[in-house]
Amino acid sequence: xxxxTLRVFAALSLSLTALGAAAQEDGVLDTAVVRNRLxxxxxxxxLSLSVGLPVQTHLTAHYFFDVGLAYNLFDxxxxxxxxxxxxxxHTGLARSISESFLDREDKRVTDELEDMWRMGLHGVVGARxxxxxxxxxxxxxxxxxxxxxxxxxxxxTNLKRQSVIQCTQVVDRAAGVCDNRTDVTDRGSATENYWxxxxxxxxxxxxxxxxxxxxxxxxxxxxxxxDWIFKDSYRVNLLRDDWEAGKATGEPAGSPGLTHLVxxxxxxxxxx
Amino acid sequence: MRPFRSIALLVAAVPxxxxxxxxxxxxxxxxxxxxxxxxASPSPAEPPERQRTERAAPAVPQSxxxxxxxRPSAPATPDEDDTGSTPSSQSTxxxxxxxxxxxxAPVLDSGEAPRTxxxxxxxxxxxAPLYNPNVNVHIVQKKRFADEGKHELVLYPAVVQVNxxxxxxxxxxxxxxxxxxxxFALQVGxxxxxxxxxxxxxxxxxxxxxxxxxxxxxxxxxxxxxxGVEVTPLYGKFxxxxxxxxxxxVVLSGGAGIGKTRHLxxxxxxxxxxxxxxxVPARFGDTGNKFLGEVGGGFRVQFGESYAxxxxxxxxIYTARVDKxxxxxxxxxxxxxxxxxxxxxxxxxxxxxxCKVAKFDGVDPKTKKNYREDIILGRDLVAEPSSDVLNxxxxxxxxxxLF
Numbered sequence: 255x256x257x258x259t260l261r262v263f264a265a266l267s268l269s270l271t272a273l274g275a276a277a278q279e280d281g282v283l284d285t286a287v288v289r290n291r292l293x294x295x296x297x298x299x300x301l302s303l304s305v306g307l308p309v310q311t312h313l314t315a316h317y318f319f320d321v322g323l324a325y326n327l328f329d330x331x332x333x334x335x336x337x338x339x340x341x342x343x344h345t346g347l348a349r350s351i352s353e354s355f356l357d358r359e360d361k362r363v364t365d366e367l368e369d370m371w372r373m374g375l376h377g378v379v380g381a382r383x384x385x386x387x388x389x390x391x392x393x394x395x396x397x398x399x400x401x402x403x404x405x406x407x408x409x410x411t412n413l414k415r416q417s418v419i420q421c422t423q424v425v426d427r428a429a430g431v432c433d434n435r436t437d438v439t440d441r442g443s444a445t446e447n448y449w450x451x452x453x454x455x456x457x458x459x460x461x462x463x464x465x466x467x468x469x470x471x472x473x474x475x476x477x478x479x480x481d482w483i484f485k486d487s488y489r490v491n492l493l494r495d496d497w498e499a500g501k502a503t504g505e506p507a508g509s510p511g512l513t514h515l516v517x518x519x520x521x522x523x524x525x526x
Numbered sequence: 527m528r529p530f531r532s533i534a535l536l537v538a539a540v541p542x543x544x545x546x547x548x549x550x551x552x553x554x555x556x557x558x559x560x561x562x563x564x565x566a567s568p569s570p571a572e573p574p575e576r577q578r579t580e581r582a583a584p585a586v587p588q589s590x591x592x593x594x595x596x597r598p599s600a601p602a603t604p605d606e607d608d609t610g611s612t613p614s615s616q617s618t619x620x621x622x623x624x625x626x627x628x629x630x631a632p633v634l635d636s637g638e639a640p641r642t643x644x645x646x647x648x649x650x651x652x653x654a655p656l657y658n659p660n661v662n663v664h665i666v667q668k669k670r671f672a673d674e675g676k677h678e679l680v681l682y683p684a685v686v687q688v689n690x691x692x693x694x695x696x697x698x699x700x701x702x703x704x705x706x707x708x709x710f711a712l713q714v715g716x717x718x719x720x721x722x723x724x725x726x727x728x729x730x731x732x733x734x735x736x737x738x739x740x741x742x743x744x745x746x747x748x749x750x751x752x753x754g755v756e757v758t759p760l761y762g763k764f765x766x767x768x769x770x771x772x773x774x775x776v777v778l779s780g781g782a783g784i785g786k787t788r789h790l791x792x793x794x795x796x797x798x799x800x801x802x803x804x805x806v807p808a809r810f811g812d813t814g815n816k817f818l819g820e821v822g823g824g825f826r827v828q829f830g831e832s833y834a835x836x837x838x839x840x841x842x843i844y845t846a847r848v849d850k851x852x853x854x855x856x857x858x859x860x861x862x863x864x865x866x867x868x869x870x871x872x873x874x875x876x877x878x879x880x881c882k883v884a885k886f887d888g889v890d891p892k893t894k895k896n897y898r899e900d901i902i903l904g905r906d907l908v909a910e911p912s913s914d915v916l917n918x919x920x921x922x923x924x925x926x927x928l929f
Contacts, residue, residue, distance in 0.1 A: 309688075309689075310688075310689055310691065350737075351731070351735050354735075355735045355736075355737075358735070360736075361736055364734050364735065365734050367730065367731075367734060367735070385766055386764050386765070386766055387764060388763055388764025388765065388774075389762050389763060389764070390760050390761070390762030391760065391761050391762055398762075400764075402764070419734075419735065
């Protein structure tokens with residue numbers, strides 16, 4: 255009787271063990287510390303829309319509008335392609351400099367200012383690594399699941415540059431006018447300006463640190479701090495007489511450095 | 527008779543096996559986190575859409591209660607959204623006998639768990655009897671480390687300005703925080719900027735287009751001290767690569783205080799005297815103490831009971847009006863400049879009482895720099911009194927000790 259009971263209990267124990275192993279193989283058991291991720295993006299493509307605002311402006315300001323398509327290879331790793339357009343402008347400081355420098359004739363030789371290139375159309379491909387998955391409690395009873403990720407990638411961008419120093423046709427030096435405005439006091443009446451302009455297509459690198467907050471099954475909100483980096487380019491040893499005569503002047507800077515455009519991105523993600 | 531017993535045992539085994547499947551995810555091996563019961567993962571046979579966000583039902587023991595390895599009074603958190611905690615649950619839980627129960631205690635379904643009528647167990651916490659294992663409305667979980675009544679000393683070795691257009695600052699800060707309540711604390715702190723100078727951008731403007739920021743816009747903060755409050759409205763946890771768990775809270779702070787400011791009078795220059803070149807360091811003028819406001823926010827990630835890392839962004843806001851440099855106003859500088867041009871001594875001049883005339887007189891024995899040459903630069907700063915409200919936004923990275 256005792257032997258029979260032992261055999262039966264042994265069989266039961268084996269059955270339990272076997273089932274446990276099977277469960278582990280099937281992925282039923284989750285060894286994660288934060289167990290049972292509510293959201294597992296692995297194997298799912300996703301579409302995202304984002305708007306980027308400048309964190310800091312010096313001479314230019316950018317506003318990014320991007321569309322992204324990503325595929326999550328794993329829960330923690332995804333590949334993403336992003337493309338979009340950056341609306342840009344000169345800041346008030348840049349305009350102020352351009353107007354006052356027209357009349358600063360004591361400065362006959364100078365260099366172009368750095369970081370004046372403005373992005374336009376752009377496209378990048380990158381990898382997103384999200385090693386951190388967490389939960390946060392909002393107003394006590396609403397848990398929000400999130401991922402923290404790093405993003406890095408590269409691509410191409412269309413760049414344009416308008417000088418605030420080289421005016422090829424000075425209209426009113428004292429008033430700082432270098433365009434065809436009909437009223438000296440009305441900048442908006444101008445249809446054309448005479449500042450030196452350049453454009454190019456250049457490689458761009460982008461890196462970001464972000465949070466992705468999951469909303470139900472397919473939706474998500476992304477907050478990012480994103481840096482767009484590309485090589486700067488400007489001319490030095492410019493001669494006022496030459497540029498005001500409409501001639502090309504100066505030579506390219508030897509080591510122009512890199513331009514960083516740091517943006518705060520707010521995005522929406524739809525996961526298929 | 528023997529076959530009958532075997533069949534009976536096999537029949538009895540079925541619910542036990544079912545329990546094994548259901549309860550297994552609730553007790554993963556080597557799970558140090560405070561997570562309580564996690565629901566079972568979806569089976570592979572289920573449709574993909576369901577697998578992605580499956581929130582399976584809590585484990586339901588179908589066999590006798592003794593099969594469940596949970597104590598009846600263990601706090602149950604059947605939902606997987608067991609994030610964070612409320613302070614009240616933390617404090618009251620410590621008094622309960624159930625506090626010693628394993629955090630990973632499985633869930634008991636209301637249909638099978640023992641029913642309690644004990645007053646203590648029916649005590650309401652946040653509107654629900656927390657100690658009743660039948661309750662499955664709690665989606666938050668106990669906070670591992672209580673802050674209430676604790677002191678916290680925070681050292682920020684690196685404080686770096688992140689919005690420097692015309693100025694750059696880098697320094698070190700030390701804060702003391704007393705946690706009056708779980709989510710509310712008082713704080714006092716000080717910060718010394720061991721580097722504060724005008725930015726390369728400002729120097730570029732001076733060099734290339736003969737423009738520079740107004741004096742008030744490029745005021746530098748030498749040090750600041752403030753007192754205020756700190757609140758932690760959000761609490762959560764995260765796993766790094768599913769391997770280690772960390773508790774974190776979002777901290778928001780605000781306060782007021784005082785800060786000492788200065789302004790660059792002259793950048794570093796080379797001074798040639800009698801064929802010898804001396805490097806003259808940059809010279810800064812005292813622009814007085816200013817009222818300081820402080821707002822900020824960030825994360826506090828706690829490691830163990832006594833240590834935490836803090837990553838914060840704080841904005842030091844100060845009003846900047848530059849009408850005196852080293853105590854001298856425009857009239858003082860005009861008088862000094864007139865005396866300098868006439869090569870007269872400054873002794874008999876009628877200057878304001880606050881003007882530190884000695885700073886603009888004499889020759890530096892080391893660099894042979896004549897201080898009188900800086901009078902014109904000081905006058906330029908106050909010639910057009912300027913005012914601004916400056917936002918010195920900095921990133922604070924530090925660690926703290928709680929005791």
